[in-house]
Amino acid sequence: MSNEVIGLVGRDNLTARVFQELRLALMEGRFRPGHRFKIRELASTMGVSETPIREALMQLVRARVLSMQASRSIEVARLSAAQYEELRSIRILLEGLAAERATTRISKADIASLKKYHQALVAAERGGHSREAVQVNWQFHHTLYKAADAPELLEMIETIWLRNGPLFNLLYPHATPTYPGRHQHLNVIDGLMAGDPEAVKQAIKDDLLEGGARLLQLLQDIEAGTAPSHLDATAT
Template sequence: MASVVRDNLTARVYQELRQALMEGRFRPGHRFKIRQLAQSMGVSETPIREALMQLVRERVLDMRAARSIVVARLSSAQYQELRAIRLLLEGFAAEQATMRISEAAIAELRGHHDVLVAAERDGEWRKAVEANWHFHNTIFRAAALPELQAMIETLWLRNGPLLNILYPRAVPTYRARHQHLNVIDGLVARDPQAVKQALQDDLMEGGARLIALLDDIDAGRAPLYPE
């Protein structure tokens, strides 16, 4: 019975950490303090340690010397490789969501986008990163394809923390209007190709300045975080 309880606690901790990582609540390089995390989550250190090790095995976290566990940072090359995969998977999810998404979910998307825009305007960077995740995740859920969503979430586990370095040095910009608005318009029109294209354009346009920053960080021309 004790092992079952421990397994359940580990699963709960793991799911909560996954959610936090996808939402960008931890930034690259964040060091997890097992005792402190156990106290904040109201569990013993064992399920914390087991959940963290599972994320290490999934390459979401890095284990360094002296058993220090930190959030992994993607290089520019890694980010671009994962983005190429995301373009395919998230584009397909967008197509599938177009004919299935409810009016309530579309209204939810508008709300997440409004929160994102306001957060960027007000310099609330953590809130902007979280709102962006919820915008995209609403589309993934609307696709109603659990296996596809699981694959996309695995990519976001590694991508979510990285989005913290977007702000304030690489705030997403667009050639015309924000691509989120084009996504919403395509969903309202029930146009799968338009939704897919807008979502893929969002990844490409919105991430252009991030890639330039990652290139500078990789080359030592810029720090991971400004002083």
């Protein structure tokens, strides 16, 4: 694991700092499902002792974001197609509410950031830069939901993204989001600029359903054994 994935943390309140860095990395999709954490290596990379690493990882195990195997190794939890679909239905409700609230609260600067993140997403997908695509997609959604100014709601959304973020690495190249019309991110931006909460809420719902359709099918194919042999939702 390189410093591009996880960086150094400060010395104060180490466990909390390690936890927050790992939390962000998971939401941004910097780890794939099945990624196995090596505590000594992670401690060296982050510049801390093994104790705060172990404590932070165990917090994520208790949250079901990571799983502990019989060998006591800790890895990023995998999601089944049914789990993904259930979480998506919850996301539609929570993220739709956040998007609706954000419409009347978001700043022009944040809308400009959304445009920038979407352009970066499109460029990353076209260039085959899957890690960057996953990361800027998170930044697009998080910027929108943070603008709702609803900390408790944002915490719930982030908790689900902790489990979904790693899975989004499977989008590329076999399940790249596609839309029957224009990209739903553009509809989100248009709705925000028009001050139309219902349009923004609907665009988020459509983004999750349309953009995630191929991922859901891929998960179903993996479980049925009909996906390409290397796509078993394990870490690379």
